[in-house]
Amino acid sequence: MTACADPGGSVGAFLCQAGQVLRAAGVEGPRQEARMLLAHAMACREEDLLRDPRVLVPQPAVTAFASLLRRRAAREPMAHLLGRAGFWTLTLETSPVTLVPRGDSEAVVEAALSAFDASGRIGRVLDLGTGTGALLLAVLAECPEATGVGIDLNPAAAALAARNAATNGLAGRAAFLCGDWAEAIAGRFDLVLSNPPYIETAAVPLLMPEVARFEPALALDGGSDGLDAYRRLTRVLPMLLTPGGRAVLEIGQGQRPSVEALARAAGLKPVSARQDLGGIDRALVLRAD
Known part of the structure; x- marks a missing residue:
């Protein structure tokens, strides 16, 4: 030294x-x-x-x-030490029970907003696996007429997301529930968002220490090929989306072709993909016809 x-x-x-x-x-x-x-x-x-x-x-x-x-x-994440992280235009409370919001996930917000530029306003929004509420709250912050629901399997995460809605002035337009993906939900939505677990099981221990040691494995581990969550999501999305509605899913590097194939098999139409700052396809837009 x-x-x-x-x-x-x-x-x-x-x-x-x-x-x-x-x-x-x-x-x-x-x-x-x-x-x-x-x-x-x-x-x-x-x-x-x-x-x-x-x-x-x-x-x-x-x-x-x-x-x-x-x-x-x-190597405990900085967001855990500070108790907060910036995402989009928001400051969000963070906790070890959720993933730390990352800049790469802002591609999901960008893709969602772009998907509705020419096709009308966003009304009802659903965020599956909401975590801190980052995706849902960022979209609501940009769309004053929209309302939304966030679902998380962990009740502590749902409570955290509700606090983030309140501190960012969005509590009146956002509700958060504890549930297993969409099993607790009835009705249809103009926009469905999700950042599901998509890391291959064998690769989780190889992630940077901040992630592998301190972030919840349930939010990271996507099964042996990283696609388990997408299989479930693509099956339920046609029942959740309004006609012409959009789903925007965060995806991992190289996963676009596989997730698009799952979407087509479920009757969804892949529309576009948005890249993150590293030039990697990070947000996949699907449409319900």
């Missing part, structure tokens, strides 16, 4: 030392993450830390920061 120039108890010294710890642990962007953790421990903004690196860190914040740093060096 190299020496840090700032005095031992200063903001600058803590950031320097923490950056070294996180770098050694294999964390990407260690200095930025160190700033995020210290700002959280000191209940201030990151820019406040940069104003004068010589400021001494109060002892309560030192204790809190040390705990946060140990957990992040063990």
Whole structure:
């Protein structure tokens, strides 16, 4: 570990030392993450830390920061440590009972909004496996006339999503239920969203430590070929969608042809796919005719 120039108890010294710890642990962007953790421990903004690196860190914040740093060096997700994550235009409460909302999943929101640009407004929305409620709430935030229902197998996740709806001013247009996919649902929807588990079982332990060690396996493991959830979803989607309605499913790398084949076999028409920032097909749009 190299020496840090700032005095031992200063903001600058803590950031320097923490950056070294996180770098050694294999964390990407260690200095930025160190700033995020210290700002959280000191209940201030990151820019406040940069104003004068010589400021001494109060002892309560030192204790809190040390705990946060140990957990992040063990590769616990930053969203678990902060208790929140940004998604689309929203700030969402996070928890180990759900997946951490990711930027790649914003492709699902983009695809959903684009799918209705020329075909009319979005009325009723269903989000299957809602987790934090990220997909549903992002769409509702963009569509003031829409209402929606989110379903999750885990009651703690459904409760978390309901809190996120409330804190983002969307509680009046969103309801969250505990259920096994669509078994608790009657009626039809203009738009169905889902980010189902799609990782092959054998590949789950090989994911980055933040995911493999700390995120719920139930939300990751898609069976031996990663397609188990899509088999169930494509069977029920024709009964859930209004005529001309759309389903937008998040998919894994290389899964588009297989999921499209399952959709066609169920009487659904693949319409388009949206790529994530890495250029990977990430959101598949299906239509009910």
